[in-house]
Amino acid sequence: MQPLFSFLEAVNDLPDEAKALILAKTRIKHYPKGHLLFREGQVCHYMYFMASGLARIFHCKEDKEVIDWLATAGHPFTAIDSFYSRQPSRYTIEILENSEVYAFLYDDLEELYHQFHAFERIGRLITQEQFLILQERIDMVQFQNAQQRYETFLKRFPNIQNRLQLTHIASYLGISLETLSRIRAKY
Amino acid sequence: MQPLFSFLEAVNDLPDEAKALILAKTRIKHYPKGHLLFREGQVCHYMYFMASGLARIFHCKEDKEVIDWLATAGHPFTAIDSFYSRQPSRYTIEILENSEVYAFLYDDLEELYHQFHAFERIGRLITQEQFLILQERIDMVQFQNAQQRYETFLKRFPNIQNRLQLTHIASYLGISLETLSRIRAKY
DNA sequence: CGCCGAGTTGAACTGAATCAAGAAACGTGG
DNA sequence: CCACGTTTCTTGATTCAGTTCAACTCGGCG
Numbered sequence: 315m316q317p318l319f320s321f322l323e324a325v326n327d328l329p330d331e332a333k334a335l336i337l338a339k340t341r342i343k344h345y346p347k348g349h350l351l352f353r354e355g356q357v358c359h360y361m362y363f364m365a366s367g368l369a370r371i372f373h374c375k376e377d378k379e380v381i382d383w384l385a386t387a388g389h390p391f392t393a394i395d396s397f398y399s400r401q402p403s404r405y406t407i408e409i410l411e412n413s414e415v416y417a418f419l420y421d422d423l424e425e426l427y428h429q430f431h432a433f434e435r436i437g438r439l440i441t442q443e444q445f446l447i448l449q450e451r452i453d454m455v456q457f458q459n460a461q462q463r464y465e466t467f468l469k470r471f472p473n474i475q476n477r478l479q480l481t482h483i484a485s486y487l488g489i490s491l492e493t494l495s496r497i498r499a500k501y
Numbered sequence: 502m503q504p505l506f507s508f509l510e511a512v513n514d515l516p517d518e519a520k521a522l523i524l525a526k527t528r529i530k531h532y533p534k535g536h537l538l539f540r541e542g543q544v545c546h547y548m549y550f551m552a553s554g555l556a557r558i559f560h561c562k563e564d565k566e567v568i569d570w571l572a573t574a575g576h577p578f579t580a581i582d583s584f585y586s587r588q589p590s591r592y593t594i595e596i597l598e599n600s601e602v603y604a605f606l607y608d609d610l611e612e613l614y615h616q617f618h619a620f621e622r623i624g625r626l627i628t629q630e631q632f633l634i635l636q637e638r639i640d641m642v643q644f645q646n647a648q649q650r651y652e653t654f655l656k657r658f659p660n661i662q663n664r665l666q667l668t669h670i671a672s673y674l675g676i677s678l679e680t681l682s683r684i685r686a687k688y
Numbered sequence: 689c690g691c692c693g694a695g696t697t698g699a700a701c702t703g704a705a706t707c708a709a710g711a712a713a714c715g716t717g718g
Numbered sequence: 719c720c721a722c723g724t725t726t727c728t729t730g731a732t733t734c735a736g737t738t739c740a741a742c743t744c745g746g747c748g
Contacts, residue, residue: 375644382636394636398629427625431618438614438625441632442585448635449569449581455643456675457562460736480695488643490737495696647704667727677705682728 315340317365317388318416325436332430339422343415351407351415358393358403360417367413368477372485373404381486384471384478390440411477455488461497463487502527504552504575505603512623519617526609530602538594538602545580545590547604554600555664559672560591568673571658571665577627598664642675648684650674 315337322328328336342365345351351369352358364385371383371391382405385391396403397420409415418426427434454466467487468475475483484494502524509515515523529552532538538556539545549572556572558580569592572578583590584607596602605613614621641653654674655662662670671681 380644382639395633399633427622431621434618434621434625435614438621438628441625441628445628445632445635446582448632448639452569452635452639452642455639457567491695492697492738493736496736499696666725678727679706679729680704683704686728 315416318363321363321388321390322436325439326432328432328436329430332426332433335426335429339418339426341417341419343417345409345413345415347409347411349409351409352393352403352405354404354406355402356396357400358396358405359420361390361392361397361420361423362407363390363416363418364388365414365416367409367415368411368474369407369409369413369415370482370486371405371407373406379485380488381482384474384486386471386474410482460487460489460493463489464494464497502603505550508550508575508577509623512626513619515619515623516617519613519620522613522616526605526613528604528606530604532596532600532602534596534598536596538596539580539590539592541591541593542589543583544587545583545592546607548577548579548584548607548610549594550577550603550605551575552601552603554596554602555598555661556594556596556600556602557669557673558592558594560593566672567675568669571661571673573658573661597669647674647676647680650676651681651684 318336318340319328319333322336345367351362352360354373362385364387366387368387369385369391370381371385371393372379372381374380383391383394385407391407393403393405393407395401395405400420427437454463458466464483464487467483480494480498481491484491487494505523505527506515506520509523532554538549539547541560551572551574553574555574556578557568558570558572558578559566559568561567570578570581572594578594580590580592580594582588582592587607614624641650645653651670651674654670667681667685668678671678674681
């Protein structure tokens with residue numbers, strides 16, 4: 315549980331009672347590489363936290379898979395279009411490496427938000443950070459060419475290149491597999 | 502103040518004391534078309550709310566202006582990269598029509614967040630909604646061609662076409678002025 | 689050894705940018 | 719109310735980054 319608490323308390327302090335409730339509500343699971351944590355079309359009932367490992371969140375766009383988000387160790391993730399809206403999701407979540415994942419039921423998270431102002435505050439601040447990450451991503455997709463996107467990617471995920479196959483990197487960057495291959499050919 | 506309270510209470514109820522404090526902290530201003538509400542390079546100290554009118558939030562990318570956000574009546578806006586981080590902003594905010602704007606000082610907003618759990622909750626939920634709007638925008642920029650983007654734009658801002666010049670629409674859509682003109686030529 | 693998925697390389701194609709020039713709309717001053 | 723200049727918008731020709739399609743290479747594994 316260390317990684318979760320250090321993630322949360324880097325944002326804002328939490329009272330001990332809140333930590334105790336978080337502890338009581340956490341569901342710790344291990345998933346093997348290739349496992350589908352969540353499938354499109356369903357309502358996602360969990361907010362996840364990646365304790366260790368790697369996952370991809372993708373959706374299908376005209377028979378192609380498009381990766382929207384990479385879940386790396388120490389960060390939260392979910393099917394964001396579904397979890398809060400309680401509507402069916404377009405996303406699928408696939409575990410890419412044997413991973414340790416914490417899961418929090420929607421109702422439990424709501425209880426935490428409700429009971430602890432400090433937790434609600436952390437929720438707001440985390441969402442704000444993720445908003446800024448998305449803003450950067452828009453900038454990338456809208457104005458950077460293929461080469462620049464790859465460089466941005468390497469900076470943002472320095473230790474991930476050899477853990478992801480080219481298809482996935484290309485999909486995350488919004489460029490074709492061939493273009494990415496050509497870019498890497500010139501180091 | 503009607504539009505602000507109805508915006509906030511559509512998200513979550515607020516206790517009367519919170520409303521009273523909001524009222525006390527609101528700074529109501531009127532700005533003429535063309536007024537620069539905020540300039541890049543400074544720290545933005547205000548969260549704004551557009552009571553009526555229109556504004557654009559843009560930044561400069563290699564001597565060109567890129568519109569990131571349109572502030573329409575009934576919605577909040579600010580230099581989002583600066584307001585919460587307290588760092589200098591890349592954005593400039595220009596009033597596009599004579600507008601009525603409410604402004605909230607950073608410290609006042611923090612006080613509201615701090616004093617009222619309900620307000621903190623509203624802040625979180627609004628941020629979440631804006632996150633989803635950005636996610637849609639990524640989808641637009643990454644996968645829609647020029648024509649589809651224009652159609653998306655018309656759907657999202659149905660009453661705005663004739664209030665914005667083509668240059669601004671093109672900039673918001675991330676396409677060139679000429680391409681947009683050609684698209685409109687075929688109705 | 690041969691198959692299969694992943695990655696590379698080549699050639700042709702394309703949507704949209706850019707460059708360029710002209711038309712329309714707009715507003716300001718005489 | 720018109721003349722002129724400026725800004726906004728349209729239209730055409732050219733160019734380019736990246737996609738698509740296709741063939742080939744490489745490495746691992748039954």
